Amino acid sequence: MKHNQVLLQVELSIEPNALKKVDFCAPQSYQGTGFLSISDLPRVAEEASTIIPGDGFDWSVKTHFEDSPGSEPHQILDLGLKGRLHLVCQRCLQGCAIDLDEKCRFVLVLADVEADAYPIEDEKQEPLVVNQHFNLLETIEDEVLLSLPLIPKHPDGFCEPHTSTFGDEEGEVAANEHENPFNILKNMKKN
């Protein structure tokens, strides 16, 4: 590619399915924004405690070529994700809203060898092996999964630890006793 070549800039479709096949070998750059609901991201949906209308992520993608001395220009992809989903709070075991606001940058490479050769110490941009029909939707989904907190929790003070009736000597406590205030008192005394 010549430096003076004017690159075509292609607008990415907002259609989730169109993101499954993006040609990153073409001498063109991309940009686009859209919204992905949780149902567009099956692996994320598996993690969700519940799906409330509006849950999902605004995404933005922009690629450009960066000169690199002695080799072909590097293709850079900037990905932004902003949105919300619901996960199980590990303190109270109820659903809690998790907001994500992530930005990441990838250097697009065409072969695994190139990715292997890429300096690991560069944490600001990761190599991403792409091809002519690259599944960008999968990359977006990977990035959402990587951004999720390891131990999702409500903010401190917002909820009480879930107390289980299982595993103690009264393991047979029936579910319908759950709301019996005497049981609550009994548990308080025990603690």
Ligand SMILES: [Zn+2]
């Ligand atoms: Zn909680």
